[in-house]
Amino acid sequence: MSSSQEISEIFYVEAEKLESDINDALIKSHWSVSEIVSIYYRTMNVNSIVSMLKQLSDSSSEASSVTFKIEEVKKTISEKFDSNLHLSIMKQLADSIAETTKKLSSGNDMEKSKEDIETEAKLYEELRQTMSTKEFVEQYDKGLSNA
Template identity: 55%
Template sequence: MIPGSNNIDEIFQIFLTESGKLESLVLDALSKSDLSISEIIQAYYQTTNVNSLAQMLVAQLESNNGASDSNLSKIKQTQKFISEKFDQNLHPFVIKYLADSIADMTKQLQSSSSSDQSKEDIENQAKNFEQLREMMSTKEFVEQYDKGLR
């Protein structure tokens, strides 16, 4: 038995569980034309989490010479999924979706007349400003991932 291999096995099991969650999140998001901010953030955090686990596992498996072909194969398969489904498909969709949503909401807010507004109109406009701020923050968050790809 390799020293520390139990720990590696436990981490690999976590990796498998988290990879499954990631696949589900990404495939679900790719099937939609409209995503919530929480779905977007969850997908990016999950991708970052799985990427980190994969890198750590590969380093540990290789340094302990305990790299089973099936474990490395699963890690490579997951990394390929992230590259093809997340980086090349979902990520560009999310960037465009957020940019378009921000532009639409900005136009909507700019076109609303500030005179003769009811209390309800003002409250709705405040909610729209809050949504716009949330979208812009999310776009900044997504762009940080984009910078990591380059």
């Protein structure tokens, strides 16, 4: 089996998983950090595989049997992910950061109980995680504007 065939097989599996993940995510209105990271990694992975397959098909004289699937997946990523899901996730992350920041800044400066301190620490951790995820998602966004 050639490396081109192996990459094609991986592409078919990953493309199916991505399409399923995107369709599942579109049904929801809120996503966990792990769901967000997972779908972005899968999207970037499929985009990378598409690039490799294109390079392989450009260097070979035979017509690629995966060309139709590549176009189908690119359309799904563009129409469902980039133009819809990605924008919703960006909004969710921005709203979550604003809401958590507001909660943290509205806390009083009076003496705090152990529970108050633990709750505040959890909010700071949530904020850090959400900001980190937003930064990761923005890297994808920058890739879109450079494409």
